[in-house]
Amino acid sequence: MEPGKELPSESIVEQALAELEAGRYEEMHRLMQEMHPAEIAHLLEGLPPSLRTDAWEQVPIELEGETIAFLHDEARNSILERMESEEIVAAAESMEAEDLAEVIEVLPEDISDSIMQSLDDDHRKRLEEVQSFEEDTAGRLMSTDVISVREQVSLSAVLRWLRWHAALPQHTDALMVIGDNREYRGKLDMSDLVTGDPESLVRDVMHTDSEVLTTDMPVTDVAKLFERRDLLSVAVIDEQGCLLGRITIDDVVDVIREEADRVVMNSAGLDQEEDLFAPVLPSAKRRGLWLGINLITVFLAAWVIGQFEEVLDKIVALAVLMPVVASMGGIAGSQTLTLTIRGLALDQIHHSNIRWLASKELFVGLLNGMVWALVVSLVAYLWFRDEGIAFIIGLAMALNLIAAGISGVMIPMLLDKMGIDPALSAAVILTTVTDIIGFLSFLGLASVFLL
């Protein structure tokens, strides 16, 4: 083993980056030839626009197609924009149909037409097949590159046939067993194939109880199945039960990562495909929308405060303390919200436990409400030496923390029922609720008791 090969792949990316920074493009090109297309994509995504263009020019031509497949939407578009149409068409030919289907959607029509024309018949047919499935379904994720065998042949015949076949598709942990009309019968694990008696028939060794997927299954459900059952590959069948292809764990890993990414990005109102190194103008525009939505909610809160101008005018301490109540509600609510959204994503929340959960969160809010109400009251008293304000801020705090707990459970539940993804919008709604209840309870109580 050469020492260089021992290093984890991180270092080759770092090396390539160093060469790029030093302007040693040839060295970089040489390194890229040893890199996995996913690593080249990763390297490109970590570069500002100008360097990204320089780096792209060093990508070995035979890796261009695969590298494009591994890029996130935004970074991918920034590169496609800079490519000549002939270069795109050439790269398309080396891309797998599943990846090409994604890329072709964002290309101008004239380029996608040229790609369609340049593809050979098989490749084009396969592309159209992929395009016929909806996005984010098993049909889109599956590969048709699968080895299938008949159940009535012997293991030694299978082994002979495989030896003749010479190359297996990547990640072949099992062969699919089919009947005369391609109907799926079961799975022949490679380990059973090599350890089994060569004279036994596929039928006797195959697993008939292994999982199968249909083309319309959402990829998130596919990922859950793989995760829970520790699977490496699963057959995909059509409505008639015929084998269409298979999904392998490496594609599922990407789904899991993207799904996790989406949750985090959406919670900040960002698109998961957002490119850290996108130019200023598109970045500002995209994020501006989210700021606009929040501006409306915060003006709503300001309007609530505006209803209490009289009491604010008389007791300036209220203006000083009012953010405390609103902010603590937001924090407590977002904790419950995060747990609830996770519970929904993991299918852990159902009608049988939702009542238990809501009342639990109510009590957690009550308990923390009481504790922190006391602390806040005390601090407020020591600061302003006013029993009325101390009493009111404590009461408002307790009310807001209870409201926050219940909202944290109910808002994502309701959104989920309405078919809206809570990861994107629940946080804004929650903060609006806790802000409004925070200001309303604190200033409202003050109007009643202190005016």
Added chain:
Amino acid sequence: MEPGKELPSESIVEQALAELEAGRYEEMHRLMQEMHPAEIAHLLEGLPPSLRTDAWEQVPIELEGETIAFLHDEARNSILERMESEEIVAAAESMEAEDLAEVIEVLPEDISDSIMQSLDDDHRKRLEEVQSFEEDTAGRLMSTDVISVREQVSLSAVLRWLRWHAALPQHTDALMVIGDNREYRGKLDMSDLVTGDPESLVRDVMHTDSEVLTTDMPVTDVAKLFERRDLLSVAVIDEQGCLLGRITIDDVVDVIREEADRVVMNSAGLDQEEDLFAPVLPSAKRRGLWLGINLITVFLAAWVIGQFEEVLDKIVALAVLMPVVASMGGIAGSQTLTLTIRGLALDQIHHSNIRWLASKELFVGLLNGMVWALVVSLVAYLWFRDEGIAFIIGLAMALNLIAAGISGVMIPMLLDKMGIDPALSAAVILTTVTDIIGFLSFLGLASVFLL
């Protein structure tokens, strides 16, 4: 294929739940025997405490150990607390050393001692070996259940030997090739084994350039390597280059999921092991700490407001509008923060692009600051008919959005440099900064220009 087998595993969990709710425990027990331990764990985690105890009693005794291994810390502890020590000791015997090492740490000493005594020598030795590696390293993740072959034998000899060996460890996509002193030489892919010429030697067919891991590699780096290179299994070697075991993709999938979970949970100040169905008291206690930390920061902001009592006392509109400036800064900052934390996690941020990134975010802040300053100014003017207030809120907003952009890049960068995980603490610090700058700029400018 029976029709029942076709259903994705989700439904068996739902079925079991329905039986539990209907009190048909025997039916539930029967279903559990068909379930994967990960699915049983998932089912248990979705249950409130009382039902969870009932359900646990129905878990088939032979699956108890594996089910415990799949549970998250908190749910696991809630079940361990209710088990008799003999039951725990019995379950421990069926657990793999990697899982047992995790469980044993949370058990009372007398139980863990009994477990150690009850284990057979091999199992105990293996457990001590696992315990010698640090948590969250490749050493802890690896399995020693690996088939190794010598390089000078022929493929047909390997096949013969495998046939005699009869059962391969789960997820064996490759055999590891070792030298005379167990030193790692390379990897023999199962597909090359079955498709290669039986007379050729392992040496000629094996891959010598495949990745290897050392025991001290952090599991997050292991996960990145698997993801980028689409790997199924990788050998783990010791300092002398000798083969110790292997890590397989199914364990890596768990790492990826847990890592994603940690980021989401930490951003709300929650522990990733937090159990949605934990009882009220421990839940309230744990979340209370986070509320306490936030209380300090929000009182800091209140103190800043307190410095401007004079101007607030004179112009009550300032009290009404001040949350707008602070809140918009928080939103804009958290967008940049989320992108930066993701960039750090993906190793996309390094010294060469940090300046580019900070200035990009500054300009994004400037651009959005100008746009939303205008909008806010206009709304404020229409509301209060005061040019001074309209001008000041616009200026304060622009300043805060610029500060938010820069803080969103710099705070996680600094925390990362200091070795603190930004996922946990960056958001609190950021909101404190944007709150303080928001109040300070708005009320400060008002004091200067309007008093």
